[in-house]
Amino acid sequence: MRVRFWGTRGSLPVGLTVADVRDKLAQALVAASGRRFDSYGEAYEFAREQLPFSVSQTFGGHTSCVELDFGRDEYFVCDMGSGARAFGDHIAARQGGKPATIHIFMSHMHWDHIMGFPFFGPAYRRGTQIRIYGCHQVLEQAFRLQMSPPCFPVMFDQLAADIEFVRLRSGSAYEVAGMRVTPQLQRHSGDSYGFRFEVAGRSLVYTTDSEHKLEDRAQTEAIIAFFRDADLVIFDAMYSLAEAISVKEDWGHSSNVVGVELCQRANVKHLVLFHHEPANSDAAIEGALRDARRLEELTRGSAPLRVSAAHDGLEIEL
Amino acid sequence: MALEHRTYGTARVVTPRGRLDHDTCDTFQADLAIELDACARDGAALVLDMSKLEYVSSAGLRCLMIAARQASARNSRVVASAPQAVVAEILQISRFNLVLPVFATTREALASVSPDALAAFDRG
Numbered sequence: 001m002r003v004r005f006w007g008t009r010g011s012l013p014v015g016l017t018v019a020d021v022r023d024k025l026a027q028a029l030v031a032a033s034g035r036r037f038d039s040y041g042e043a044y045e046f047a048r049e050q051l052p053f054s055v056s057q058t059f060g061g062h063t064s065c066v067e068l069d070f071g072r073d074e075y076f077v078c079d080m081g082s083g084a085r086a087f088g089d090h091i092a093a094r095q096g097g098k099p100a101t102i103h104i105f106m107s108h109m110h111w112d113h114i115m116g117f118p119f120f121g122p123a124y125r126r127g128t129q130i131r132i133y134g135c136h137q138v139l140e141q142a143f144r145l146q147m148s149p150p151c152f153p154v155m156f157d158q159l160a161a162d163i164e165f166v167r168l169r170s171g172s173a174y175e176v177a178g179m180r181v182t183p184q185l186q187r188h189s190g191d192s193y194g195f196r197f198e199v200a201g202r203s204l205v206y207t208t209d210s211e212h213k214l215e216d217r218a219q220t221e222a223i224i225a226f227f228r229d230a231d232l233v234i235f236d237a238m239y240s241l242a243e244a245i246s247v248k249e250d251w252g253h254s255s256n257v258v259g260v261e262l263c264q265r266a267n268v269k270h271l272v273l274f275h276h277e278p279a280n281s282d283a284a285i286e287g288a289l290r291d292a293r294r295l296e297e298l299t300r301g302s303a304p305l306r307v308s309a310a311h312d313g314l315e316i317e318l
Numbered sequence: 319m320a321l322e323h324r325t326y327g328t329a330r331v332v333t334p335r336g337r338l339d340h341d342t343c344d345t346f347q348a349d350l351a352i353e354l355d356a357c358a359r360d361g362a363a364l365v366l367d368m369s370k371l372e373y374v375s376s377a378g379l380r381c382l383m384i385a386a387r388q389a390s391a392r393n394s395r396v397v398a399s400a401p402q403a404v405v406a407e408i409l410q411i412s413r414f415n416l417v418l419p420v421f422a423t424t425r426e427a428l429a430s431v432s433p434d435a436l437a438a439f440d441r442g
């Protein structure tokens with residue numbers, strides 16, 4: 001199974017500013033001072049190998065969109081944030097003119113998780129089969145609403161693809177194109193749902209826009225059971241712990257610290273920090289990753305937990 | 319979790335021991351509430367001497383934040399002191415050093431509370 005991150009930012013897409021790019025260049029030049037590069041290749045290798053990620057690259061700014069590639073002809077994706085546009089281009093390039101079948105799993109219907117759909121190319125292609133799965137009663141309504149006046153010039157009914165909405169129930173397991181999918185209710189304004197995917201002995205949990213009330217033991221135990229022994233957990237780590245339980249309490253998001261703790265207790269193999277706060281710079285996200293890795297080191301039990309931070313374009317092979 | 323306390327002028331120094339995590343936080347919170355009541359009654363600040371604390375989890379940190387809020391609502395305050403290296407790092411990682419003033423020593427924490435608390439500490 002391969003996981004491709006097309007959008008990893010929370011709440012709102014962001015882009016690098018002129019000041020951000022200048023800052024990265026200045027930091028790179030300082031880091032390279034005294035060195036000599038005789039070719040573009042040497043300079044490229046230096047940038048890739050020697051500079052911190054936050055200097056030579058960027059976590060990116062598209063909102064939630066994560067593809068799960070099981071090596072099948074059909075496509076599977078979680079959420080339709082602004083990353084869905086690039087995902088649509090990827091499908092078009094790979095299909096080479098053939099219509100595609102796409103399974104979309106929706107965590108919830110907040111704007112940052114649906115905003116990419118009006119720009120999702122395959123939806124405009126006749127013959128494309130799109131099945132949109134979710135637990136919300138307003139699943140279809142939300143997609144139709146954002147593609148209606150005065151929000152968007154193309155009406156939902158004008159889309160050429162064959163689109164079907166499939167309502168799921170939290171806690172029930174489903175077979176979708178040979179894959180087992182289990183949604184679970186999460187704490188978020190208007191509710192959100194995490195998804196556990198299991199196929200060919202591998203398991204992945206996609207859990208974004210989920211607040212963890214530390215005093216709610218029943219919820220904590222349910223989450224640990226949901227995460228249990230997963231190969232990969234993609235986790236909402238939008239805030240620091242201090243923010244998540246003080247000034248941003250009840251905003252519906254979690255932290256890097258709680259991600260590490262829950263995954264350690266659930267014997268997860270790999271935690272990926274996700275849904276980055278749009279106000280955070282690349283350096284701030286890199287700092288949150290460094291902190292999470294250090295916490296894991298300080299509190300490690302018998303098995304290590306690998307910790308990463310998602311960025312647009314990241315691919316993880318399970 | 320056992321809570322010891324000592325009084326220095328207008329400060330009550332409370333010393334939790336062991337691990338403050340999801341298994342111990344409920345008891346700790348109940349015991350700490352008693353100490354906070356005493357502080358409110360005596361017009362004292364509460365100093366959490368963390369020198370005997372081996373580990374604090376997110377659930378434990380939440381207890382500390384609630385204590386800080388409760389103290390503030392009653393015109394009192396909570397400060398922390400002398401964390402062991404691991405706990406100090408966890409406070410930093412979780413950004414709790416922005417929620418709760420943390421001092422390297424209990425003497426420094428008492429000095430931040432009041433001159434008479436510091437004088438009482440120095441008298442032994």
